[in-house]
Amino acid sequence: MPTNNKRMYDKGMVLAGLVIFVVVVTFPFWYNLGKAAPPPEPVLTEKAKAAEKCVESTEFMKAEHMQLLDVWRDTVVRDAKRAYINPEGKTYMMSLSNTCLDCHDNKADFCDKCHNYASVRPYCWDCHIDNPKETE
Amino acid sequence: MNRHYMFSLIAVLLLFLIAYVGVAAVGLEVLFGIIIPYAAIVVFTVGFIYRIVGWARSPVPFRIPTTCGQQKSLPIFKQAKIDNPSTKGNVVIRMILEIVLFRSLFRNTKVKVKEGGKLFYGYELWLWLFALAFHYAFATVLVRHLRFFTEPVPQWLQLLENVDSFMQIGLPGVFLSGVVLLAAVTLLFLRRVLLPQIRYISLANDYFPLVLIFGIAFTGILMRYFIKVDVVGAKELAYGLVSFHPTIPEGIGAVFYVHVFFVSVLLAYFPFSKLMHLGGIFMSPTRNLPTNTREVRHVNPWSYPVKVHTYEEYEDEFREKMVEAELPVDKELPPEPEEPEADETSEEKE
Numbered sequence A: 001m002p003t004n005n006k007r008m009y010d011k012g013m014v015l016a017g018l019v020i021f022v023v024v025v026t027f028p029f030w031y032n033l034g035k036a037a038p039p040p041e042p043v044l045t046e047k048a049k050a051a052e053k054c055v056e057s058t059e060f061m062k063a064e065h066m067q068l069l070d071v072w073r074d075t076v077v078r079d080a081k082r083a084y085i086n087p088e089g090k091t092y093m094m095s096l097s098n099t100c101l102d103c104h105d106n107k108a109d110f111c112d113k114c115h116n117y118a119s120v121r122p123y124c125w126d127c128h129i130d131n132p133k134e135t136e
Numbered sequence B: 001m002n003r004h005y006m007f008s009l010i011a012v013l014l015l016f017l018i019a020y021v022g023v024a025a026v027g028l029e030v031l032f033g034i035i036i037p038y039a040a041i042v043v044f045t046v047g048f049i050y051r052i053v054g055w056a057r058s059p060v061p062f063r064i065p066t067t068c069g070q071q072k073s074l075p076i077f078k079q080a081k082i083d084n085p086s087t088k089g090n091v092v093i094r095m096i097l098e099i100v101l102f103r104s105l106f107r108n109t110k111v112k113v114k115e116g117g118k119l120f121y122g123y124e125l126w127l128w129l130f131a132l133a134f135h136y137a138f139a140t141v142l143v144r145h146l147r148f149f150t151e152p153v154p155q156w157l158q159l160l161e162n163v164d165s166f167m168q169i170g171l172p173g174v175f176l177s178g179v180v181l182l183a184a185v186t187l188l189f190l191r192r193v194l195l196p197q198i199r200y201i202s203l204a205n206d207y208f209p210l211v212l213i214f215g216i217a218f219t220g221i222l223m224r225y226f227i228k229v230d231v232v233g234a235k236e237l238a239y240g241l242v243s244f245h246p247t248i249p250e251g252i253g254a255v256f257y258v259h260v261f262f263v264s265v266l267l268a269y270f271p272f273s274k275l276m277h278l279g280g281i282f283m284s285p286t287r288n289l290p291t292n293t294r295e296v297r298h299v300n301p302w303s304y305p306v307k308v309h310t311y312e313e314y315e316d317e318f319r320e321k322m323v324e325a326e327l328p329v330d331k332e333l334p335p336e337p338e339e340p341e342a343d344e345t346s347e348e349k350e
């Protein structure tokens, strides 16, 4: 590379390319400029507060509730078993609408808050009702 | 065993340990989650520009027509407009097709001596196929990661996620691009390790990026499907970085920091490595110049004004002496009646 040579060839094209490069690389920085996005704070219902504890520990639920639901779904649909016993020995009925949404019947303020933030759109509600009380 | 890939494997393993121990045992979340990522993005951006400017300062004296078709010629010959473009517009088409389809790589051929000593030339498309899969998967994963860096997440990004997870395998739903990325990078690595000819020409700087990208994809897949991390916390950290309010949420999980450390190393390493082909493809003289060597005179831009002494000038200077020594000359001395030999020499020359 002849570094003593100060001349840039096709300067216009190269500079235009570099501007595009910088704009693309800094996209996340300017896209969010001035927008604060506090992390979601899922709201607990009175019923959940009374129960105090979720099916599993809060740490576990935060990260792994979808895998728990997957296990529940498979266990119910394939093995026809509906009872789930957590490590503390408490028994739950393995049901999305009737268990999770029994305590967390504020789906919009609970599940959806996190999911919108993390950009996940569970397709479960195509079939499962999201507010069992209304239809019961 | 080969020191080049062993070196790369050990290097990536060490990087893994550095980040894992640094976070899980020493508690250096701020270093691995904030300081190193910021430093890496600066090194990447500045280094990238530096390399491009360096290339832009290297003169390209001539057109380099490595073309794959008929050059523009007499009207009776059909020009291959994209493979041998003579206008800027066609060059742009050639560049776009090169970048999105890797046409040069598609032309990759293999030579082999078949039974009976017959020479065989054939297409070798596996590399092209895996390179294409690798690059597209990588790009998709990269773009999908923007969900951690944007709030609200743009609509088109949600659409991409829906398409990428349309198989609805398991929970969380499998993203196909992540799996394809891991598979393709593994194959590209194995290709260099298992094929003797390729292994012979491969160096540590060929293996290292592959192993590092394998590490990134591996830790990513690990924390999405196996050792779960707190994704809301991960987004909080990522969003903090790009909104210049860096935070370290509690309890994300050490694998996340390893993943981010690997990415930081990749970014910082990028401008100084073969990965710069990302920028280099735009600067390739064999791809980005129209082949108009017959239409336009290209003067070497670094041509120094050399002082020349042409043969004509030389003869002008020494003509008398040359004629005296009976050396042939192009131009005769001005005719002098006493010397008839001058005619003879001119006849000899014919």
Ligand code: HEM
Pocket: B138, B141, B142, B144, B145, B148, B172, B175, B177, B178, B179, B181, B216, B217, B218, B219, B220, B221, B222, B223, B224, B225, B229, B231, B234, B235, B238, B256, B259, B260, B263, B266
């Ligand atoms: C070169 C850039 C990167 C590559 C190639 C990459 C690759 C991957 C892959 C293949 C996955 C598996 C899931 C999927 O397919 O999306 C993943 C997950 C993940 N990555 Fe990355 N990654 C990169 C950069 C980053 C960065 C900068 C962050 C920092 C925030 C990050 C955070 C995460 C997180 C939190 C997950 C888990 C996602 C989940 O559980 O849904 N990655 N990554």
